[in-house]
Each structure stands twice: as C-alpha cells, then as structure tokens.
Amino acid sequence: MQGRVSVPTPRAQRTRDDTGLDLRRVRQVFWQISQALAVFAIIGYLIWRGAVAMEYNWQWYRIEPFFYREIDGEIYWGPLVKGLIETLRLASIAGVLAILIGFVTAFARLSNSFAGRIIATWYLEAIRNTPLLVQLFLFYFVLAPIFGIDRFWAGVLCLAFFEGSFAAEIIRGGIVGVEKGQYEGADAIGLNVVDKYRFIVVPQALPLILPPLTGLIISLIKHSAIVSVIAVSELTTAGLNLIADTFMAFEVWFLVAGIYLAVTITLSIGVSLFERSLNKSKR
Secondary structure (H helix, E strand, O other): OOOOOOOOOOHHHOOEOOOOOEHHHHHHHHHHHHHHHHHHHHHHHHHHHHHHHHOOOOOHHHOHHHHEEEEOOEEEEOHHHHHHHHHHHHHHHHHHHHHHHHHHHHHHHHOOOHHHHHHHHHHHHHHHOOOHHHHHHHHHHHHHHHHOOOHHHHHHHHHHHHHHHHHHHHHHHHHHOOOHHHHHHHHHOOOOHHHHHHHHHHHHHHHHHHHHHHHHHHHHHHHHHHHHHHOOOOHHHHHHHHHHHHOOHHHHHHHHHHHHHHHHHHHHHHHHHHHHHHHHHHO
C-alpha cells in the first residue's frame, strides 16, 4: 500500500506565520481597533464642530491649577485631586458596607427563618423600586437629622443600602450556583453551617460572584456623583465649583469624565488580574 504524499500548503493559505502568530486573529483585532478609532474620530469631530459652532474659547492652558499648585517649593493639591480622593474614600467605604449588606441579605433570603426572608424581601423591593435620588433625600433630610449623621455619612449609607440590594442578588445567585453535591459533601463530613459556607460554598461561589460584583462597584463609583446634590465635596462637586469660578464647562467636564474613566478602567483591569490568579490557583 502506497504511502500518502503530503502536499505543502501554499503560503497564501497559511493562517500562521513563522513566529506562530494566528494571522486571522491578528487581522480581526486590527480591524476591531480600526473601527473603534474611527468611531472615536467621528465623535471627536462632532464635538469639535459643535464647539466651533458655539464659538467656544478652549482654555486648556489653565487646567494645571485644577490638579496641583507649586508654591515656594511645596505641592498643594488642586480641587480635582481633592475631589477624587473624597470620591475614592466615599466609594470604598460604601462598597465595603454594600458587600456586607449584600451577604447578610443573601443569607437571610436563603435561611429557614420566615422573618429573615420577609425582611430581606421587603428591603430588596423597597430599595430596588425607588429612585436613588429620592432615597438620598430621605437619608439626608429625614434620617440624618434624627440620628445626627453628617452629609458625608448620609451619602455613604444611601449608596451602601442601594448597591447592597443588588449585591445581595449577585451573592445569592453565586451561592445557589454551587453544585448541590458540595452541600451534601459538607454535611457528610460533619461541618456546621458557618464552616460549610466559609470553607466549601463561598470559595466556590467567588468566581461566579466576582465579575458582576466588579460591575456593581464600578456603578457605585459612578453613582457617587449623585451626592453632589447634598454638597459632599467629591469629584463632581469639585467640577461644579470650578465651572462656577472659571466658566470652563467643556474643559472641566472632559477632565472629570476622564478621571472617572481612568478609575473604573483601572479597577476593571485589577479585578480581571485577580480573577485570573484565582482560576490559576484552582488549577
């Protein structure tokens, strides 16, 4: 029986080059990047045309004091940097509280306690079906005077309870997504309820919870801008004050939007790297 004769593949039909790169994948990525750049170019052109039609006088040379000033060799942070620090402080505290509220609410809904399930359900329905702005006014004008809470903590608690309602459903979905056999195995080796969730269920639910929880934290950072209506000195409030002082609306809002974008993209990349490390450790 004669052996088969291998016919060399023409160079034009090869999908990989000498370095092993997938040429088809490279072309696809290049095409996607080109499309994105074209969209950004069109948006930039439309913004420029709008500014020309308005006869707006761009003053980018004046933005340096918005970030910092150097006086007698000392650096003094500008309003945008101070506002960013306050935004990160607000979002970090509210984010931790939201995750804690989410875990408590999720376990209450999954528990055998009838009262716990009713309270958790009413909390979720009340928070998720009312506007965030209305909740902020209730916290600031009603609850804050009763309990002696300042405007910063009123904003923190409002954001924490609002985002905590969404975190609860994310966490509950991740816990429910763990295979039933894991629960049965934990019961078979004699683990109590706390240890079962601590060592078996929650570690396996974490990869399911982490991606949507990242989106929730990013939403929290963006939603933190709403506390500007109660004059908390965060990034959006700093931008409003700068516009009132300088009348540089376009420049200030572009800077504020760019700062929010940089923070959220950095957070997304960081969580993605952490998620990859978790997947590698599981292997």
